[in-house]
Amino acid sequence: MAGVLTLVRLKLTLLRRSMTGSRGDWMVAGAVVGTGLAVSTIVLSALYRASPAILGDLLGVIYALWLAGWIVGPVWGGAPLVRAEHFALIPVPPRRLAVGLLGTAFAGITTAVTLLAFISLVVFGARLGVLPALVAVPVVVLQLVLVVLLSRLAVTVFGQVARSRISSAVVGVLVAGLLILSQSGWMLAVAVRTSGLLSTGVTPAFATLVRALPSGWGLYAVEAA
Amino acid sequence: MKEQVPALRMTGLHKAFRETVAVDHVDLTVPSGSFFGLVGPNGAGKTTALLMAVGLLRPDAGRSEVLGVDVQADPMRARQLMGVLPDGLAMPERLGGRELLTLIGEMRGLDPDVIAQRAQDLLEVMGLTGAERTLIVDYSTGMRKKIGLATALLHAPRLLVLDEPFEAVDPVSAATLRGILTGFVANGGSVVLSSHVMALVEQLCDTVAMMALGVVAAAGPLDEVRDGRSLEEAFMRLAGAKAGDAQGLPWLAS
Numbered sequence: 001m002a003g004v005l006t007l008v009r010l011k012l013t014l015l016r017r018s019m020t021g022s023r024g025d026w027m028v029a030g031a032v033v034g035t036g037l038a039v040s041t042i043v044l045s046a047l048y049r050a051s052p053a054i055l056g057d058l059l060g061v062i063y064a065l066w067l068a069g070w071i072v073g074p075v076w077g078g079a080p081l082v083r084a085e086h087f088a089l090i091p092v093p094p095r096r097l098a099v100g101l102l103g104t105a106f107a108g109i110t111t112a113v114t115l116l117a118f119i120s121l122v123v124f125g126a127r128l129g130v131l132p133a134l135v136a137v138p139v140v141v142l143q144l145v146l147v148v149l150l151s152r153l154a155v156t157v158f159g160q161v162a163r164s165r166i167s168s169a170v171v172g173v174l175v176a177g178l179l180i181l182s183q184s185g186w187m188l189a190v191a192v193r194t195s196g197l198l199s200t201g202v203t204p205a206f207a208t209l210v211r212a213l214p215s216g217w218g219l220y221a222v223e224a225a
Numbered sequence: 226m227k228e229q230v231p232a233l234r235m236t237g238l239h240k241a242f243r244e245t246v247a248v249d250h251v252d253l254t255v256p257s258g259s260f261f262g263l264v265g266p267n268g269a270g271k272t273t274a275l276l277m278a279v280g281l282l283r284p285d286a287g288r289s290e291v292l293g294v295d296v297q298a299d300p301m302r303a304r305q306l307m308g309v310l311p312d313g314l315a316m317p318e319r320l321g322g323r324e325l326l327t328l329i330g331e332m333r334g335l336d337p338d339v340i341a342q343r344a345q346d347l348l349e350v351m352g353l354t355g356a357e358r359t360l361i362v363d364y365s366t367g368m369r370k371k372i373g374l375a376t377a378l379l380h381a382p383r384l385l386v387l388d389e390p391f392e393a394v395d396p397v398s399a400a401t402l403r404g405i406l407t408g409f410v411a412n413g414g415s416v417v418l419s420s421h422v423m424a425l426v427e428q429l430c431d432t433v434a435m436m437a438l439g440v441v442a443a444a445g446p447l448d449e450v451r452d453g454r455s456l457e458e459a460f461m462r463l464a465g466a467k468a469g470d471a472q473g474l475p476w477l478a479s
């Protein structure tokens with residue numbers, strides 16, 4: 001446990017010190033935009049007037065987008081501040097180090113913002129009843145853990161993939177896709193608006209898909225409660 | 226008398242990167258209490274051999290023991306016994322020297338008072354107390370070597386494995402480092418260092434091994450290996466190179 005606390009403290013120190021210059025500005029901007037999106041998700045789940053099924057569909061899509069952000073984000077953001085290689089010479093059992101490093105993954109702006117967004121699931125649960133709301137509380141935590149773990153897994157996979165020449169081209173295409181999305185992503189919003197998705201919901205197959213994704217498992221549990 | 230356990234023993238260590246054999250079934254024994262120099266030109270396989278010996282690189286074949294402890298089978302125990310300064314040591318860059326030592330001490334489970342005392346001593350000896358507010362990211366190469374060595378010494382190991390510890394270190398700091406290392410050996414510790422500076426190894430070490438093209442060309446007590454010549458001459462003879470051969474670039478003289 002002491003190791004975990006040490007690593008979390010280290011992460012917070014490094015985080016504070018890396019928030020300088022233009023990098024710091026980007027981090028603050030990201031935190032503000034992320035918080036805005038997270039609050040919007042909560043507001044949507046609290047105030048959206050439609051059948052719970054359609055709201056569930058929308059939340060499923062939103063959580064899938066958060067998951068996608070966590071998976072592709074690190075490709076953009078670079079290596080984590082606290083890495084296992086920093087402790088390669090120290091006699092810390094791998095399992096304890098892994099738990100400590102996981103702890104550091106939770107000490108961060110992105111995790112806090114994502115937790116805020118996932119709280120919308122509790123709000124959604126409350127609209128369904130007391131039991132779904134209660135179920136949603138541990139589900140939110142588990143969903144956050146899952147997303148963080150998948151993100152770390154993605155970092156490892158991308159890291160391995162990027163080492164070979166052909167695969168680095170694949171990662172390049174992915175980054176290019178992200179760039180296009182960041183500049184022309186507003187078109188998707190227009191498409192969503194004109195398609196009537198917000199009032200009629202998505203197709204049944206798509207609704208099943210968003211719940212089948214790891215990001216939708218929590219939603220499915222809350223709806224089933 | 227009972228035979229002493231070697232400080233470090235490599236048995237059949239082998240590593241190939243694709244078709245290139247970096248280290249070719251190397252056997253090497255570092256006697257306990259020795260100041261051991263591993264010399265060889267760039268690309269001889271010194272760094273790869275040392276990385277495998279300390280457990281930072283998985284060998285294709287062979288094993289390594291630190292004071293009788295198998296590095297692959299019991300890495301945790303081996304890491305308690307040795308202090309390592311690898312080339313290009315990864316460390317959290319946005320920490321100060323004292324913060325880094327405190328972190329390493331905590332991760333090693335040392336007592337806070339012990340950490341504070343040793344960190345102070347190490348920073349003073351390394352001449353880093355004046356750079357208290359400087360983050361490691363802003364350290365010079367020499368300062369990085371020194372803080373790296375400090376982290377290797379913090380837990381009072383019995384064996385030090387240092388890859389090119391004097392590279393990019395200024396003469397004053399180098400003298401300090403030499404003092405620390407000779408004192409460490411005088412007090413019963415063992416040091417293994419790699420270097421391509423023969424004169425330095427000749428001055429410091431009592432036992433040497435020469436590596437070239439992934440194999441150990443010669444190993445043993447310093448005087449035995451150099452056999453009445455300078456270490457550099459002995460090495461040139463073994464490596465088959467001709468000293469002072471200026472034929473390679475005839476256009477340079479015109």
